[in-house]
Amino acid sequence: xxxxxxxxxxxxxxxxxxxxxxxxxxxxxxxxxxxxxxxxxxxxxxxxxxxxxxxxxxxxxxxxxxxxxxxxxxxxxxxxxxxxxxxxxxxxxxxxxxxxxxxxxxxxxxxxxxxxxxxxxxxxxxxxxxxxxxxxxxxxxxxxxxxxxxxxxxxxxxxxxxxxxxxxxxxxxxxxxxxxxxxxxxxxxxxxxxxxxxxxxxxxxxxxxxxxx
Numbered sequence: 001x002x003x004x005x006x007x008x009x010x011x012x013x014x015x016x017x018x019x020x021x022x023x024x025x026x027x028x029x030x031x032x033x034x035x036x037x038x039x040x041x042x043x044x045x046x047x048x049x050x051x052x053x054x055x056x057x058x059x060x061x062x063x064x065x066x067x068x069x070x071x072x073x074x075x076x077x078x079x080x081x082x083x084x085x086x087x088x089x090x091x092x093x094x095x096x097x098x099x100x101x102x103x104x105x106x107x108x109x110x111x112x113x114x115x116x117x118x119x120x121x122x123x124x125x126x127x128x129x130x131x132x133x134x135x136x137x138x139x140x141x142x143x144x145x146x147x148x149x150x151x152x153x154x155x156x157x158x159x160x161x162x163x164x165x166x167x168x169x170x171x172x173x174x175x176x177x178x179x180x181x182x183x184x185x186x187x188x189x190x191x192x193x194x195x196x197x198x199x200x201x202x203x204x205x206x207x208x209x210x211x212x213x
Contacts, residue, residue, distance in 0.1 A: 002091055003135045004178050005142040006202065007033045008153075010087045011080065012146060013206035025076045030153045032080020034174045035165050036088075038157060043168050048085060055102040059092050060085040068162065077160045086209055087202070095201045099193075116191045123192075134192035136181050141188065141195055150178065 011033040020026050036047040049065055050058035065085050072078040101110040107120040123130040142148060155175045159166045188195065 002087070003139065003181065004034060004037075004174055005139045005148060005150075006091075006135070007037075007084050007087065008148050008150060009142050009146050009199070010202055010206055010209075011083065012148060013203060014083055014210055017206060017210040027152065027154055028076040028158065029080040029083075031157045032077040032082075032160065033084045034153075035077070035081050035157055035160065035169075036084045038169045038174060040168075040170055043170070046164050046168075047081075048088065053092065054097055055104055057092055057097060060089045062086060062089045068164075072161065075161065077158055078162065078165075081160060081162075081165055083209060087205060090205045090208075091201075094205075095198070099197075111192065113194065114191065118192075131192055133186060134188075136184055137186040137188040138193065138195050138198070139178075139181055142199075146199075150175075 008030060011030050015026055015029065020029065037044060039047055048058075049061040051061045053059045062085060065082065069078050069082045073082065099111070099113075101112055103110065108117055109120065109123045110117045118130055121129075124132075126132065127136075143150065153174075155173050157169070157174070
């Protein structure tokens, strides 16, 4: 669910933990971390294999995904795909859902840290409000503070050898998408997401991923 820069940040943490050395393998690993989102809505439903979760959320069926990927994890692209879906699963279950109070009966979402409240439409309504606007406001911080070298990652993402992750990708590239988000002059407020808390959670998830948890 988090965007490109968040997945690149997670990939960087995993790369550093595993002490990847070969640049060609690092590039492929980053590519894999972008692939599951390079589809339209129906395609993302296939790549993420969503199952219902709390408060109307859906999360990747990570056990099913692991069974599909497990014989191919020596391929850095597939390893990256799996890490993307692992992050999505834990991000939703262990960060996003627990970070807010969900008054679903009245369609109100409350950030208990600052008392800010949002209607469901304000929180999820578009890429220009609520949660998605918060993602956009944090992107420059992630790139700068975490030394993300987005320019070194191939714009054309290679095939993984697994059909559900290869067939039906959209024409718009990840770099075109990132350029759009970075072109928006959005001020970080912390009203929705706390940058420091979020990055610390992702660090924890990366360590757990490397340690097989």
